[in-house]
Amino acid sequence: MEVLAHESRAAVAQAATGRIIDLMANAPDRFNLGLAGGSTPEATYQLLRDQGSGWDNVDAWLSDERWASPDSERSNGRMASEVLFDHVDANLVRPEWSGATTPQQSAENYETELRSLFGDRKPDVVMLGMGDDGHTASLFPGTEMLDVRDSWYTAGHVPQQCEDRLTATYPLLWNARLIIVLAVGANKASAVRASFDGNTPAGLLGEGDAIVEWYLDRESASELG
Numbered sequence: 130m131e132v133l134a135h136e137s138r139a140a141v142a143q144a145a146t147g148r149i150i151d152l153m154a155n156a157p158d159r160f161n162l163g164l165a166g167g168s169t170p171e172a173t174y175q176l177l178r179d180q181g182s183g184w185d186n187v188d189a190w191l192s193d194e195r196w197a198s199p200d201s202e203r204s205n206g207r208m209a210s211e212v213l214f215d216h217v218d219a220n221l222v223r224p225e226w227s228g229a230t231t232p233q234q235s236a237e238n239y240e241t242e243l244r245s246l247f248g249d250r251k252p253d254v255v256m257l258g259m260g261d262d263g264h265t266a267s268l269f270p271g272t273e274m275l276d277v278r279d280s281w282y283t284a285g286h287v288p289q290q291c292e293d294r295l296t297a298t299y300p301l302l303w304n305a306r307l308i309i310v311l312a313v314g315a316n317k318a319s320a321v322r323a324s325f326d327g328n329t330p331a332g333l334l335g336e337g338d339a340i341v342e343w344y345l346d347r348e349s350a351s352e353l354g
């Protein structure tokens with residue numbers, strides 16, 4: 130796993146944007162982009178909206194989602210849509226949510242949709258964040274979702290968040306060409322250190338074939354020495 134340390138969170142967003150735009154521009158086929166949840170990627174989504182092009186060639190999907198209505202403030206898909214995907218002509222596929230289905234059924238249906246979308250291609254880039262406990266996507270410490278190896282997408286209850294989550298599993302994440310981890314702020318510093326010691330869910334991202342690049346600011350990189 131590679132560290133790309135920057136002076137500020139604004140510099141992290143600009144660097145990640147430049148990396149993604151460069152890969153989009155050079156994609157030989159459609160460009161497959163996994164999206165991070167949480168708040169950190171919002172600045173990158175805004176810059177991608179301002180600076181990106183060729184969006185009609187992009188297939189985007191969510192590396193995880195909270196089990197909440199599509200228009201909920203909790204929804205990762207809502208944030209990505211409002212900041213970026215409502216403004217460009219990319220193809221964004223989001224998990225279904227309704228009172229008539231369960232989180233696990235939605236995860237299974239989403240996996241079927243993703244497999245159809247991907248065909249024989251790998252995700253070109255998967256953007257991920259990391260929590261201050263070292264979780265990534267919705268792969269939280271102590272949850273069974275960490276251990277799923279026979280599917281690409283799963284669901285489960287996350288007691289730390291008091292909610293059900295849907296998440297890409299390690300097999301899907303490890304299948305990407307490139308994983309970009311966005312982690313900024315002093316509150317992430319100890320989890321970054323623990324991740325590079327292999328002691329967090331985010332620290333296992335490097336166990337597959339994907340190249341893993343960590344985009345850090347001075348604060349989140351401060352315990353790496």
Ligand code: 6PG
Pocket residue numbers: 165166167168169170193194195205257258259260261264265266267
């Ligand atoms: C989610 C995310 C999660 C997020 C981290 C960091 O749905 O919450 O996918 O993994 O990336 O919790 O969140 P912040 O960027 O808000 O710190």
